[in-house]
Amino acid sequence: MWAWRQPFIPCCYPIIYKKNVNMRGLFLLLLLLAATGQDHSAQTKKQGSPATAGGADRYDKLKVDTNYRFMSMESIGAYFSERLQELKRLKETGAGVNVDSVYHEYGFDLNRCRIKYLERNAKDMHNFRHLLYLTQDSRLEHGRLQALFNTYPESVRKTPLGEQVFRNLNRAENTLEKPKIARLLEYEFKSVNGNAFRIGEVRNPYILIDFWASWCGPCIMENRGLLELYGAMDTSVVRVIGVSLDVDAGKWKNVIARERYPWTNVADLKGWESPIAKLLQINGIPLKLLVDKDLNLVKYNPDVPYLRKKFTK
Numbered sequence: 001m002w003a004w005r006q007p008f009i010p011c012c013y014p015i016i017y018k019k020n021v022n023m024r025g026l027f028l029l030l031l032l033l034a035a036t037g038q039d040h041s042a043q044t045k046k047q048g049s050p051a052t053a054g055g056a057d058r059y060d061k062l063k064v065d066t067n068y069r070f071m072s073m074e075s076i077g078a079y080f081s082e083r084l085q086e087l088k089r090l091k092e093t094g095a096g097v098n099v100d101s102v103y104h105e106y107g108f109d110l111n112r113c114r115i116k117y118l119e120r121n122a123k124d125m126h127n128f129r130h131l132l133y134l135t136q137d138s139r140l141e142h143g144r145l146q147a148l149f150n151t152y153p154e155s156v157r158k159t160p161l162g163e164q165v166f167r168n169l170n171r172a173e174n175t176l177e178k179p180k181i182a183r184l185l186e187y188e189f190k191s192v193n194g195n196a197f198r199i200g201e202v203r204n205p206y207i208l209i210d211f212w213a214s215w216c217g218p219c220i221m222e223n224r225g226l227l228e229l230y231g232a233m234d235t236s237v238v239r240v241i242g243v244s245l246d247v248d249a250g251k252w253k254n255v256i257a258r259e260r261y262p263w264t265n266v267a268d269l270k271g272w273e274s275p276i277a278k279l280l281q282i283n284g285i286p287l288k289l290l291v292d293k294d295l296n297l298v299k300y301n302p303d304v305p306y307l308r309k310k311f312t313k
Contacts, residue, residue, distance in 0.1 A: 070117050073130060080110050107221045111137050115144065122151040129161060135168035136284035137301070145169060167281065176289075176297040180279055184209070185295070187276050189243065189266035192253055197266045204239040206298065208307070210263075211277075211287040213245045214255040219286040223259065225304045230262060233311045238290075240264070245285060247271040 070076045084106065111134055118127055118134075135145055146169055149157065156162050185200030185207075199207060210226070212219035223242075230240070240263035246252035247269050256265050268274050276282075290299040299306065 067116075068113070069120070070113060073114065073117060073127060076110065076113050076117060079113075080106060107218050108137070111140055115140065115148065118148055122148065125152075125156060128152060128156055128165075132161060132165050132168065133284055135165055136287065142169070168284070176280075176300075178295040181291055181295045181297065183279060184276055185291075187268075189268055191264065191266050192256060197264070199241055199243075199266075202239045202241070203293075204235075204237060205293055206238040206311075207291050208238055208240045208302070209289045209291065210240065210242045211245060211282055211285050211289075212242060213271075213285060214248070214251045215246070216285050220255065220259060222286045223261065226307070227259065227261065229304055229308055229312070232313060233307065234313045238307075238311045241266065243267065243276070244269075245271050245274060245277060245282070 068079075070079065114130055114134060118130060121127060131145070131149060134140060149162075149165055149169060152162070157166065182200075186198060189197050189199075191197045199209065210223070212223065214220075226240070233240075242256075242261060242263055242265040244252050244265065244267035246267055249267075249269055252265075252267055252269070268276070271277075272282075286301075288301050289297060290302050292298050302310075
């Protein structure tokens with residue numbers, strides 16, 4: 001209405017004014033109505049359209065209930081898959097909700113649900129293998145994972161899988177030896193273009209090294225959160241390097257192109273047999289290492305809130 005009233009009032013005012021001085025009041029009333037219409041329009045824009053509000057309501061309903069008692073690990077996976085699909089549909093409708101910002105949170109909630117399920121079903125040896133993945137998520141409570149591990153009988157804890165879980169739980173995350181970091185930085189990877197690349201050539205004060213793979217769903221989920229943050233990060237201070245544990249160059253490059261990762265991506269295409277994976281005893285991904293130019297491990301598995309606080313401009 002304001003777009004219509006604005007040109008209308010000035011052209012009418014001289015006519016009204018000449019015919020009757022008392023019409024000044026009418027003119028002032030029209031001005032008041034126009035201003036009110038403008039304020040109402042601004043308020044509507046601020047609150048959002050009904051479609052946007054509806055989208056937000058739908059998003060609220062999709063928030064994860066981590067207290068739900070799932071009947072199996074498979075049902076947990078199905079539950080989260082359904083919500084991810086609905087989030088994607090919600091994004092496609094243009095409902096005004098930035099769903100990419102919650103993808104990495106879903107991964108954390110998924111693992112919290114897994115822990116609760118394992119705590120209720122600790123006697124089910126079939127589920128013990130899930131504990132290995134959970135020990136890779138640094139956001140989870142270490143003491144809680146340790147207590148869960150201790151509930152299993154020694155015959156299970158002494159298996160090769162149990163010993164790996166034990167190593168993960170007792171890994172000296174904050175004291176990764178400098179010689180190992182030095183070897184990581186000196187190792188020759190190949191870039192997407194096939195050029196030789198050594199992480200040690202980077203001159204930024206900090207380097208965020210992201211170990212991932214194209215077949216790793218949680219990796220891609222976490223990196224969507226990093227991707228959203230990346231534009232606000234001070235890249236003169238921190239350099240992000242993606243190190244893939246892929247063996248298939250085509251699949252690796254396809255995911256990089258599809259997800260539009262703007263940071264440097266390298267690989268040796270040896271998968272778990274990579275000398276670096278063995279050197280650092282990497283047995284699960286996603287895994288991120290934040291190191292500095294003095295070869296110190298600054299943070300093991302830093303999450304998006306940590307990176308936002310430390311590196312945003």
